[in-house]
Amino acid sequence: MKHRLHWRSRLALACTGVVTFGLFRLLMMAPGFTETIYGRGIGPFFASLLSNISGIIPVSLAEILVVVFVARQLSGVIKGFSEIRNGDRQFTNAVLAGVLRLGADLGIVITTFYLLWGFNYARPSLESRQQWDGSHAQVEELTRLAQEMINAANFEYVSITSSEDFGQPTIGPQHATLVEQLSTSWKFAEEILGLPRAALLGFGNPKRSWASVVLDYGQTSGFYFPWTGEANYNRGTPDVSAPQVIAHEMSHQRGFAREDEANFAGYLAASLSDDSYPRYSAYVFAQRQLLSALSGYDTDHARELVRQRLPGVQRDIRAANAYWQQFEGHASRTTRSMNNAYLRTNRVPGGILSYNRSVELLIGYARSRGGRLINP
Known part of the structure; x- marks a missing residue:
């Protein structure tokens, strides 16, 4: 059985995280610009919108999402080992697929982290x-x-x-x-x-x-x-x-x-x-x-x-x-x-x-x- 790696899409998502982190480092060198565009612009809007939506639900969505993310990674590992053991997949193919999958997930996590909140670290200090x-x-x-x-x-x-x-x-x-x-x-x-x-x-x-x-x-x-x-x-x-x-x-x-x-x-x-x-x-x-x-x-x-x-x-x-x-x-x-x-x-x-x-x-x-x- 042939297992596609989807390497183009997964690599693109992983690279998006790298690019976003690079943008953060650039914004660190322009705190005034970051304050105007993000700190007093889209940043508070994102935080308020997400907070009000999640606030409708009395339990912590954060903990649910963390469990889902960890379960997704573990299920991928278990599935990969199972396919290798049953001879349905080559070891190198399974490992490469797992690395690409994790890289894509981390790319999404990093990109959304900075866009939704993390760019606040690049603002001028409160002092x-x-x-x-x-x-x-x-x-x-x-x-x-x-x-x-x-x-x-x-x-x-x-x-x-x-x-x-x-x-x-x-x-x-x-x-x-x-x-x-x-x-x-x-x-x-x-x-x-x-x-x-x-x-x-x-x-x-x-x-x-x-x-x-x-x-x-x-x-x-x-x-x-x-x-x-x-x-x-x-x-x-x-x-x-x-x-x-x-x-x-x-x-x-x-x-x-x-x-x-x-x-x-x-x-x-x-x-x-x-x-x-x-x-x-x-x-x-x-x-x-x-x-x-x-x-x-x-x-x-x-x-x-x-x-x-x-x-x-x-x-x-x-x-x-x-x-x-x-x-x-x-x-x-x-x-x-x-x-x-x-x-x-x-x-x-x-x-x-x-x-x-x-x-x-x-x-x-x-x-x-x-x-x-x-x-x-």
Whole structure:
């Protein structure tokens, strides 16, 4: 039996992915052009359209599509081995067909990734777009902002629990309530961040992942899926972190590709909520970022500030740390390596270390508002 390779069509699809990646590298050299055409043009339109369509379905389409993609690749391998074993196909023909098929699939994945969302990596930085400057932070500045966040988190903790130590980790709002709170506060953040009109058409709600066990062992709190415009988060995420994490994934929907920018935008959206728990989550996140930066200059001073946390706040942070530490292992290290490779491929300086650079955005934002992170 003769098995056609369909090599022309499959090679063309694979080459499309290569060409699209090449276009991305060219756009990296013209961030202003990318911002005009993509960042404030077709990019937000694609994200909003896909998000609203996928948002009609309550479950994560992202996870379904991942399973379908993996099943397609496995079925091809199984079919190839079966045909070789039965003598219906030569080994070299089967291998070449498999390589061409995988190449074509990856070409489609890469092309659609960049067209639907990935070109956001080629936009100017948020710091540049907002004309903020968060560089060369001074110890006094880090101390003042960390102190502000510690005081704010302490205040919100008492508002939530009516005590300085609830005796157990705090319990956040239910999923539907939290999504509603963050969707409302994101409208304020969108105005501050000057998001394009296309991004203001709305987005589908964040979804809880059914693969949370997999995410746990990868120490992953959430992910954005550009092909459906869905913001997915790990349902096991500790409550104290959940609002900021969800707001972080929602920021990816709104075109924030870099992780430091998504971290900051997630903080900002949660901090602007009318409800205490999202604000509490934001302030805990920000103080941890600032204290981490401060400890690089003055460890003793950072420890002194940590001691100013209320016992209940410290309990929440320790519980969150303990939750993720139980999943430390080979799977989490592999996930970090893959994420690092992905970020570096998309020209994110520092790879996974970029997550921690949101402190520069916190500082730049505070400097633009009179030296404070919270409006008086």
